[in-house]
Amino acid sequence: MSERESMEYDVVIVGAGPAGLSAAIRLKQLNSDISVVVLEKGSEVGAHILSGAVLDPIGLKKLFPDFATMSDCPVKTKVKEDKLFVFGPAGSLRLPTLMMPPLMHNHGNYIVSMGNVCRWLAEKAEGLGVEVFPGMACSDLVYREDGSLKGVVAGEFGYQKDGTKGPGYEPGMELHGKYVFLSEGARGSLSKRIIEKFDLNKDSEPPKFGLGMKEIWDIDPAKHSEGTVIHSAGWPLGMKQGGGSFLYHAENNQVFLGLIVDLNYKNPHLYPYAEFQKWKTHPEIAELLKGGKRVAYGGRVVTKGGIQSIPKVCFPGGALLGCTAGLVNLPRIKGNHNAMLSGIAAADAAFNALQMGRSGDELVAYDDELHDGAIGDDLRPVRNVAPLNSRFGPFLGGMLLGGMDMWAATLLKFNLFGTLGHKKDDADSTEKADKHKVIEYPKPDGVLTFDRLTNVSFTATNHGEEQPSHLKLIDDSIPINENLPLYDEPAQRYCPAGVYEVIREDDGSNPKFQINAQNCIHCKTCDLKDPSKNIVWTVPEGGGGPNYPNM
Known part of the structure; x- marks a missing residue:
């Protein structure tokens, strides 16, 4: 040995x-x-x-x-303009940046590839x-x-x-x-x-997370506005589900765009990746991307619990x-x-x-x-924004009540709501499937919207085929015996890389849980959102996973 x-x-x-x-x-x-x-x-x-x-x-x-005078430093693109929108299905409302406290402004910041x-x-x-x-x-x-x-x-x-x-x-x-x-x-x-x-x-407090999905697009130079930062809330997630979008005009006629879906969602039928693709069909976004080309994709969880969850x-x-x-x-x-x-x-x-x-x-x-x-x-x-989001949704909770709380902290040096807690973690937030309607999502068109596996190919993800799966089930029986009947096995949807599938016979019988570990982009969603807390993410051999070029 x-x-x-x-x-x-x-x-x-x-x-x-x-x-x-x-x-x-x-x-x-x-x-x-x-x-x-x-x-x-x-x-x-x-x-x-x-x-x-x-x-x-x-x-x-x-x-x-x-750093700003170092010729080799990649931090170059200064933010020139901030825009904040509330999206509806066919239109948008731009909110005046003066509504937001100074800490929310991006003056002096830079658009970068981290x-x-x-x-x-x-x-x-x-x-x-x-x-x-x-x-x-x-x-x-x-x-x-x-x-x-x-x-x-x-x-x-x-x-x-x-x-x-x-x-x-x-x-x-x-x-x-x-x-x-x-x-x-x-x-x-x-x-x-x-x-x-x-x-x-x-x-x-319990840690809280969101799933962030991102694409990089080359767009028509005539539509590009280097240094512009755009954020939105609302459609397609609605006013009850936490999350929001970002779109940053970087250098070289590229835009970095994505959607963050808070993982405390209740409806196990929700499909975060499909919500992201649907968001791109909004007229504000679709028109910007028209004639452009997606060049990269990826996904990763982000922490959102705030100081009380540290x-x-x-x-x-x-x-x-x-x-x-x-x-x-x-x-x-x-x-x-x-x-x-x-x-x-x-x-x-x-x-x-x-x-x-x-x-x-x-x-x-x-x-x-x-x-x-x-x-x-x-x-x-900003410690109460996440709990207010969870309780009242991103508009009433995050923007209005959260905005008031942040203004009070800025001007009066105290938070109106004290310190709010997070009642449960993201896995425990998932409710039974029979309490919620199935959500129908449009099929990808292959031009503006894409299926998961096609997008995963843009991550250059690779794992050695001979190694064991780095995604471990504590109990192999739970996905089919518990998660499927109770939650319609949400792993089929919450994974942004299509790692988890329920495979059936042609007649729909004999369901089996399949793990396509080769697809894993190391986002960690499964370790956080599985309602039975049955999936443990472990490291694969070194070098495995995505190979993001400039995310």
């Missing part, structure tokens, strides 16, 4: 997203002698990054104050001496004798379909750190285990960074700035601890800074 080798570092970082890379850069800026490694499960840095994105540069400025921003950050990190290893999925955790986190297992390859070790099995390596930062993004698989082990969420972010031996902790500002539809700030704050705390000769303990200073510093200041005024 092969024994794992180990490597020792001061800080081990899991995930080459904005949080992990910001932490790595900050550590090296503070002391070039600190040894830092960043492990990324994607085939390259940026391959698994998906975001809208309009970037508030507050975090980037802390790392690189002169995948390309992360590629650039990785280059800067490597230039400072950080070791960055893509294609290294972290599959397990390593603990010290006292129970603190010591490191991770990375680069394990060679399991066969049946889960046994094949002839080419490689045990991977243990990477040990005085501190380990988990920056895996929303619903990280290792972070989920750490949160449970150390009971980090005992004093926080777990304790430090634990013995490590810390949770970025969307792993849940730092998205829901009404601003922004989280990358807070992810970067969290990486910087964690690095500062680790640097001070290392200077004192500490290791393997809790970085309490990081937890304090996250809540009491710039991140807390960003999230605290």
Whole structure:
């Protein structure tokens, strides 16, 4: 049997997203002698990054104050115009931006590809001496004798379909750190285990999520307006279902567009991907895309619980960074700035601890800074928007009541509604199928709207066919025996990549649950929305999954 080798570092970082890379850069800026490694499960840095994105540069400025004059920096397209609409089936109402508090305005922000921003950050990190290893999925955790986190297992390859070790099995390596930062993004698989082990969420509200789906289109240059930012609520989701759209005019006659569907929806017949495709048929959107061409597609869950859903972010031996902790500002539809700030704050705390000769303990200073510093200041005024959305819908709850609450926080420095909680998680929000009507969706036309599998082909997703499925069922019988009769097996619809199917005989009999793990784009929806909480997302072999070019 092969024994794992180990490597020792001061800080081990899991995930080459904005949080992990910001932490790595900050550590090296503070002391070039600190040894830092960043492990990324994607085939390259940026391959698994998906975001809208309009970037508030507050975090980037802390790392690189002169980023705007750096010729190689991909953060170039300044926001020039903000538009907010309420959509109906055939028309729209533009809301005056003056209705929204200043925190909602995008003046001074940038339209970016976060995948390309992360590629650039990785280059800067490597230039400072950080070791960055893509294609290294972290599959397990390593603990010290006292129970603190010591490191991770990375680069394990060679399991066969049946889960046994094949002839080419490689045990991977243990990477040990005085501190380990988990920056895996929303619903990280290792972070989920750490949160449970150390009971980090005992004093926080249930985490909440939305499913974000995005396409990139090349459009007619005559219709392009670089720097324009458009958001909408309403149709097709209606005024009861939470969610909304974004459309950003980026450079090179491209638009980044997408729909976020809050995963607390009740009707198991709802089909988020089809809602996204339907949204594109709205006259405002269809006319813009007419004559254009879709060039990319992807999907990823986003956190939306707010500051009350953030777990304790430090634990013995490590810390949770970025969307792993849940730092998205829901009404601003922004989280990358807070992810970067969290990486910087964690690095500062680790640097001070290392200077004192500490290791393997809790970085309490990081937890304090996250809540009491710039991140807390960003999230605290908007903390009631998500709960109000859930209770009253996006128009009455999110816009009107949420707007009043944010204005009070801005002008009077207190929230009208105090701090509202989230009554249940997204899986528990799903109601029985017989309580709701089946929703009929139009067939894709192949020009403006597309079927899931066609769009998945634009993600360049790949997983080794010989490896076991990384999507695990706790009980194989539940999908057909429970989820199908009770909920019409919503996995058929909530997955934006067509991973889950119910296969039947020609006469409709003998239903079977099929998992097409090869299609998985690592969005994590199944780990969050399955009403029986029966699906566990685990990492496949390193390099597997989507290969997003510039999401």
